[in-house]
Amino acid sequence: MAHTFRFLEDIAVADMAFEAEGDTEEELFQAATRALLESLANPMTVQESWSRTIEQSHEDLSQLLFDWLSEIIYWKDAAGVVFHDAAVTIAREGPVWRLSARLTGAPVDRLTQELRNDVKGITKHLYEVKQEGTVWKARVVL
DSSP states (O other): OOEEEEEESSSOSSSOEEEEEESSHHHHHHHHHHHHHHHHBOGGGOOOOEEEEEEEEESOHHHHHHHHHHHHHHHHHHHTEEEEEEEEEEEEETTEEEEEEEEEEEEOOTTTSOBOOOOOOOEEEEEEEEEETTEEEEEEEO
């Protein structure tokens, strides 16, 4: 299966929500990342003139995903960019999960980019990360 995501129309009235899935924890992060990037702009219309390397860690996988997605929103606002891609890897070192990522994108350009939503944050409303059998799942409300 690799990883998948789908937008949820009926979860929140004033917000946007998605579910992400992956066969591994890393694939879950990749799917959730892709869903967030796609909610901001069509990545295929965004050049790669801006980049940031990000390192994060947390003992709680669910909190690490929340922090990572929040970091993407932070950079969208702080640097005024939207994203083409995000290469994400996670690994467990003892009790700690470590994330390493490289965000690429470009400053917002209404003339060349297909902009979608100006997401203001990740919420804890209905937020969930769980493993069902061999599949990892997350539900995120933006």
